Amino acid sequence: MATRRTQVTNRNSEIRIPRFDAYERVMHWMAALSFFYATLTGLALWSPKLYWMATMMGGGYHIRGSHPWVGVVFAVVMGVMARRWANGMRLDADDRIWLTRMHKYATHDHAALPPSGRFNAGQKMLFWAQLATTLALFVSGFVLWFPEWMPRSLRLISIAAHPLAAIGSITSILVHVYMGTAAVPHSMRAMLRGYVLPEWARFHHPKWYKAWRASHHV
Amino acid sequence: MIVAKLIDTTLCIGCKACEVACQEWNDQEYTMGTFDGSYQTKPELEANFWNLIKFNEFEKDGATSWLMSKYQCMHCADAGCLAACPAPGAIVPLANGTIDFVHENCIGCGYCITGCPFDVPRLNATTKKAYKCTLCSDRTAVGLEPACIKTCPTNCLNFGERDELLHLAETRAGELKADGFADAGVYNPQGVGGTNVLYVLKHASEPEKYGLPKDPVIPWTVSLWKGPMKWMGTLMFWGTVFGAFFHFVIYGPQDPEKHGHPEDPSDKS
Ligand code: HEM
Ligand code: SF4
Numbered sequence: 446m447a448t449r450r451t452q453v454t455n456r457n458s459e460i461r462i463p464r465f466d467a468y469e470r471v472m473h474w475m476a477a478l479s480f481f482y483a484t485l486t487g488l489a490l491w492s493p494k495l496y497w498m499a500t501m502m503g504g505g506y507h508i509r510g511s512h513p514w515v516g517v518v519f520a521v522v523m524g525v526m527a528r529r530w531a532n533g534m535r536l537d538a539d540d541r542i543w544l545t546r547m548h549k550y551a552t553h554d555h556a557a558l559p560p561s562g563r564f565n566a567g568q569k570m571l572f573w574a575q576l577a578t579t580l581a582l583f584v585s586g587f588v589l590w591f592p593e594w595m596p597r598s599l600r601l602i603s604i605a606a607h608p609l610a611a612i613g614s615i616t617s618i619l620v621h622v623y624m625g626t627a628a629v630p631h632s633m634r635a636m637l638r639g640y641v642l643p644e645w646a647r648f649h650h651p652k653w654y655k656a657w658r659a660s661h662h663v
Numbered sequence: 664m665i666v667a668k669l670i671d672t673t674l675c676i677g678c679k680a681c682e683v684a685c686q687e688w689n690d691q692e693y694t695m696g697t698f699d700g701s702y703q704t705k706p707e708l709e710a711n712f713w714n715l716i717k718f719n720e721f722e723k724d725g726a727t728s729w730l731m732s733k734y735q736c737m738h739c740a741d742a743g744c745l746a747a748c749p750a751p752g753a754i755v756p757l758a759n760g761t762i763d764f765v766h767e768n769c770i771g772c773g774y775c776i777t778g779c780p781f782d783v784p785r786l787n788a789t790t791k792k793a794y795k796c797t798l799c800s801d802r803t804a805v806g807l808e809p810a811c812i813k814t815c816p817t818n819c820l821n822f823g824e825r826d827e828l829l830h831l832a833e834t835r836a837g838e839l840k841a842d843g844f845a846d847a848g849v850y851n852p853q854g855v856g857g858t859n860v861l862y863v864l865k866h867a868s869e870p871e872k873y874g875l876p877k878d879p880v881i882p883w884t885v886s887l888w889k890g891p892m893k894w895m896g897t898l899m900f901w902g903t904v905f906g907a908f909f910h911f912v913i914y915g916p917q918d919p920e921k922h923g924h925p926e927d928p929s930d931k932s
Contacts, residue, residue: 490749490772492893505750505770506791553914556923592773593786600777604747605884605892612896616903623907630916648919 461640462657472525473636479519480618486512487611513590520583527576533563534573539652540566560651571621578614581606665760666803667738667825668812669832671863672873673839674819675731677716679704681811681820685714685735688799688810708734710787713796714811717874721866732862732873733811733820736783736796738762740856743881744795746889747778760825760859761798769793780855780879798859828861835863854880 465473486508489499499505536544539559543550543566549557550567564572585603588595595603625632629649635641646654682704686693691711699706702718719730742762748754753768754775764775764784771791775784784793799809807813812822821828832849839847848867851857864870870877 490770491896493749493751496749496751499750499770505768509770509772510791551910551914553917553922555917555925558925560925589772589774592776593788597777597782601882601884604774604777604882605888608888608892608896612892612899616899619900619903620907623911627907627911628916630918644919648922648924649917651925 460643462643462646462654463639464635464641464646465639467639469529470636470639472522472529476519476522476526479515479522480614482515483512483519484611484615484618486515487608491608491611513586516582516586520579523576523579526572530572531576534569536566536569537562540569543567544570555648561649561653562656563650563653565650567624571617574617575614578610578617581610582614585610665825665859666798666823667760667828667859667861668798668809669821669823669828669861669863670733671819671821671832671835672731672733673835673863673865674817675716675733676817676819677702677718677729677731678816679716680814680816681733682712682714682716684810684814685796686712688802689713689797708783708785708795710785710794713794719872719874721872730866730873732875734874735811735860736762736798737781737855738796738798738859739780740858741881743778743780743855743885744775744784745778746881747774747885749774757800759803761800761803763797763800764793764795766790766792766794778881778885780876780881825859825861832861832863836867839863839865850875852876852879854878 485498486502488495489497489502489505489508490512496505499508502508503511539561542559543561546558547567549555550565585607588599588603589607592600625636631641631645632649643654646657685691691713694709694711696705696709703716705712705715708715713735715734717732717734719732721728721730738761740760742754742756745754745756745762749772750768750770753765753770755763755765757763769792771786771793773784773786773793775793776782776786784795786793799807799811802809808822812820821831829849829851832851836847836849844865846866846868848864850862850864850867850870850873862870862873862875864873866872
């Protein structure tokens, strides 16, 4: 680890490529924090075996009150994220090929992959999956929030749809967290500090890197 | 010993004494509702109104009559409210068959309302907790019968050991049949494993006419959530966690030094 860090850092020490501006970073970490809270409190109500988490978070009565509000915060942040990123998340021709060769990505056979833009096809799919599950969670969650006012048929659908959407969203976030922390070294710096180094950009997002070079005449 | 209530709908005169007794014993404030032109006290159960006499209008051969029914928690053997409840200890099945709500542990999610096939529990807007008939667990615990039973002037309501009451119910249904009510029978729906509130009905094949569901079962979406989905979720969670861990152990992190660059025909510089 240490040696690699020195290598990548030294070789390009002067050049920093901006990747996420402050707006994007705050938006992302608000999504992550609200998601984290909603996940813990949601899991507490998912199974009696996990109810100790409710006790840990202030008791069942308390989290029944807070979970939906934090869910609303999460949904709003996801709306902001969608406005910011939806355009750039459209799949292009390379991305479609990339998706059919996803196993090459997983086994580090990068030479077999078409080049990615600012986001690779996997990241784009995560984004769309999160938007879809957020919508499902928000609608079904809203129904479950006010059982006295909601028609029974909607409540019956939501009581199954809400945890189902949560399973989808939690598992995809687990993959995302693995990618962001362990699998792709230095990507965390992009989301915490906002910049990446040229070598990182050239390897992970070649088309994006080229566009940056072109516009900066490097 | 499992206890039960038996409601012989043919003997109900609609006096509503049981409604008053329930309010009194449980010390419930009465909330005025809207008058909708019916003899019925309220259109539906409420968080502070657990026992409703329904005046069901029934038409046959040009004549209208009432099919009385007493609506409250059925104290199901296989209770949907309990299946749906996420808060351990908030809904407690007692040894005598009573399904009791323990409000200290209730978190007010209202899932019991959705789980209940009889649509019985109600949320109190102020306390944000769910309420319903307790089968007077605070009376039965000391050997008293529930308040509604105690007060009924016509013997329409009976309380006692479930097996005996079921036998009594069958006998009553038999008598009604002998009196010419061929459709008479006992309401003890098996979809919820039987209920600890039993009814004698003149028109047993049409319980809907009494405001009772015909084949109540725990909603399948609740069973799905509490059954297969739980397995699927656990599997997917740990599958992903272990999958990611072993991916790292086998392949390690992505490394520009070692793993070559993505193909880019235009990038031969
Ligand atoms: C606490 C857990 C999380 C960590 C550690 C984490 C980490 C990261 C990192 C390092 C990036 C930058 C990747 C890059 O530079 O290409 C990123 C991007 C992103 N994050 Fe997260 N994140 C977390 C939670 C979430 C949540 C809850 C959501 C949304 C529901 C989310 C949505 C996104 C999206 C859409 C992107 C851009 C595309 C992508 O990189 O996949 N993240 N995250
Ligand atoms: S009638 Fe409803 S509230 Fe009563 S035990 Fe059955 S499911 Fe629970």
